[in-house]
Amino acid sequence: MYNLMEELEEKRESSISSQDIGKRLGVGSHNIRKDIGFLGETGTSGSGYEIAKLKSNIEKKLGFARQRSACIIGLGSLGSVIMNYQDLPFPCFSIVAGFDSNINKLETIQTTIPVYPTYEIQSVIQRDNIELAVITEPDRNIEKITERLIEGGIKGIINFTPVILSSDLESVYIRNIDIMTEFRYVSALFTLHNQ
Amino acid sequence: MYNLMEELEEKRESSISSQDIGKRLGVGSHNIRKDIGFLGETGTSGSGYEIAKLKSNIEKKLGFARQRSACIIGLGSLGSVIMNYQDLPFPCFSIVAGFDSNINKLETIQTTIPVYPTYEIQSVIQRDNIELAVITEPDRNIEKITERLIEGGIKGIINFTPVILSSDLESVYIRNIDIMTEFRYVSALFTLHNQ
Numbered sequence: 001m002y003n004l005m006e007e008l009e010e011k012r013e014s015s016i017s018s019q020d021i022g023k024r025l026g027v028g029s030h031n032i033r034k035d036i037g038f039l040g041e042t043g044t045s046g047s048g049y050e051i052a053k054l055k056s057n058i059e060k061k062l063g064f065a066r067q068r069s070a071c072i073i074g075l076g077s078l079g080s081v082i083m084n085y086q087d088l089p090f091p092c093f094s095i096v097a098g099f100d101s102n103i104n105k106l107e108t109i110q111t112t113i114p115v116y117p118t119y120e121i122q123s124v125i126q127r128d129n130i131e132l133a134v135i136t137e138p139d140r141n142i143e144k145i146t147e148r149l150i151e152g153g154i155k156g157i158i159n160f161t162p163v164i165l166s167s168d169l170e171s172v173y174i175r176n177i178d179i180m181t182e183f184r185y186v187s188a189l190f191t192l193h194n195q
Numbered sequence: 196m197y198n199l200m201e202e203l204e205e206k207r208e209s210s211i212s213s214q215d216i217g218k219r220l221g222v223g224s225h226n227i228r229k230d231i232g233f234l235g236e237t238g239t240s241g242s243g244y245e246i247a248k249l250k251s252n253i254e255k256k257l258g259f260a261r262q263r264s265a266c267i268i269g270l271g272s273l274g275s276v277i278m279n280y281q282d283l284p285f286p287c288f289s290i291v292a293g294f295d296s297n298i299n300k301l302e303t304i305q306t307t308i309p310v311y312p313t314y315e316i317q318s319v320i321q322r323d324n325i326e327l328a329v330i331t332e333p334d335r336n337i338e339k340i341t342e343r344l345i346e347g348g349i350k351g352i353i354n355f356t357p358v359i360l361s362s363d364l365e366s367v368y369i370r371n372i373d374i375m376t377e378f379r380y381v382s383a384l385f386t387l388h389n390q
Contacts, residue, residue, distance in 0.1 A: 003357035003376060010335045063386030064379060077284050081276045089272050091375050092382035131385055140205045155388075156381045162198040173384055175377060180286050181198060182370060184259060186351045187287035189368055190326055191258030193350075 001025060001035065002064070005055040017048035064092055069130045071097040073145060074137025075105045075115060078160065078179075082136065083111045096128055101139055118145055125152030135159040196220060196230065197259070200250040212243035259287055264325045266292040268340060269332025270300045270310060273355065273374070277331065278306045291323055296334055313340055320347030330354040 004024055008016060018036065022029040036049065039057040059065045070093040072079045082089045083098050098115040100106055106115050116124050118141070124130070133149050135142070138161045146165055149157060156173040159165050162181050165174050199219055203211060213231065217224040231244065234252040254260045265288040267274045277284045278293050293310040295301055301310050311319050313336070319325070328344050330337070333356045341360055344352060351368040354360050357376050360369050 002379065006333065007358065010333060061386075062379070062383035064382060066382075066386070068382060068385065081279070081284055084276070084279070089276055090378040092378055132381060138201065138205060155385055158377060158381065163202065173381060175381070177372065177374070177377065179372070182353060182372065183285040183287055184197065184257070186327060186353065186368060186370070187259060187261075187263060188257035190263065190350055191256075191261070 001032075002055065002058045002062075005051055005058065008051050009055065013051060015048040015050050020048070066092070067094045068092060068132065069094055069096045069128055070132040070134055071095065071099060071125070071128075071130045073099050073118070073121075073133055073135040073149075074139060074161075075100040075102075075109050076137040079136035080109055080111070082134070083109070083113050083115075090134075093132055095134075096130060097124055099124075099145075101141060101145075118148070121145065121148040122152040125149065125154055131155045133157045135161055135165075137161060138163055196227075197250065197253045197257075200246050200253065203246050204250060208246060210243040210245050211249075215243070261287070262289045263287060263327065264289055264291045264323060265327040265329055266290065266294060266320065266323075266325045268294050268313070268316075268328055268330040268344075269334060269356075270295040270297075270304050271332040274331035275304055275306070277329070278304070278308050278310075285329075288327055290329075291325060292319055294319075294340075296336060296340075313343070316340065316343040317347035320344065320349055326350045328352045330356055330360075332356060333358055 001021065004021065018029040018032040022032045036054065039061050072083055072095055075083065075098050079098065083095060089095065095113055098111065098113055099118045099121055100115065101118045103117060106117060109115060131154065133154050135157060139145060142163050142165070146157070150167065150169065150172055154172065157165060157175070159174065159176045160179045162178050164176050167174050196216065199216065213224040213227040217227045231249065234256050267278055267290055270278065270293050274293065278290060284290065290308055293306065293308055294313045294316055295310065296313045298312060301312060304310060326349065328349050330352060334340060337358050337360070341352070345362065345364065345367055349367065352360060352370070354369065354371045355374045357373050359371050362369050
């Protein structure tokens, strides 16, 4: 629903009915009204819900307005790219630390964000209250790194590498999104189509 | 299989049997031998397949060694981050052009890669033989942009925005990977868990 509100705001629309939201999202309008009720003030106007109000209510209720702390694991191409950007690269999270097992990378990387060797993961996460780890590069010791993240009290891991991570702990949310393989897959498709 | 070979090479292993590959990938060793047969020279040694050879055969057969041209659509935070990195941000593809509908962004972005307004998509893609478009930012005119990409002869689109794109053309591969929503989802989870 939040994505839809963003899209409508982009298109300069100002209000929408629960029927129209339901139609766009493929959900019954009764459920839409229930969800909007959960958001607190409904922000209704004569011709439907006010889009800006609905969007800001979602932001408040789900904590989108609050910036949480995240760290980057792996300071190779993708990791450095994210660390070096001045603006916020991801919604809801600020990058406050970077880690790599390779000491050379720590010494040569140019960034204003502090970087640490991976054996310091646990202490830095606790000290800086880091809630999310974004893993951008395969690492030989990825299982050990994941252990350290969990021991440090990490709440979530978004893993962009081809290695599939999992945890038995319900308190840690792990999401595997294999970006590198997506690009290789597309390249392989193009190659095989041209043969 | 390629990911497994990369992982084993990271771990300094030198060879592996078809049984072991099958076990790791959850596939019968007969199918593994068939796939490896398709790769041309099998690269067998006494104690199994040579990992380095297998990896390079996959690279050759699937065209991983060849660099294809890609462009970035949307020069906001994620798009600029990718454009500004010196190394290759993605396997198999070089970024050769950037596009944005906002002329101000085109004028202010600092990058060595040429940038163009989105109405030039079709001609630039044809001229520079661009095969893949990476969409990094929602755009009010995303449907129009997609049309222009397809008219320009694009072969694939990787879409990192929340808008879901699709095409009736079998010749165009479209992959929707909604990164922004992943981060918002994690943030919402953390918020709701703490209530």
